[in-house]
Amino acid sequence: LIATGGTLVAAAQLVRRMGAQIHEAAAIIDLPELGGSRKLQDMGIPTFTLTAFELNER
Structure with missing residues (x-):
């Protein structure tokens, strides 16, 4: 994650x-709204995930 x-x-x-x-880095799940995968990509590390979930505010 x-x-x-x-x-x-x-x-x-x-x-x-x-x-x-x-x-490269790999994970099962990415929560892109929290910016973690972007931080890795900014470090020059290609990042792969199987799925991404958007957070919904209620």
Whole structure:
């Protein structure tokens, strides 16, 4: 699940700090309104998800 992206961004930074390259990120669900997948793409990490859910306010 990609929500705000905080966990994946932190993991990507740690992996890069160790000298590894990240080719892409993948998740089952994206919540695009929270901006997590955009943060990863802004870091130059192609991001793939199986589905995306829009949040509905009630």
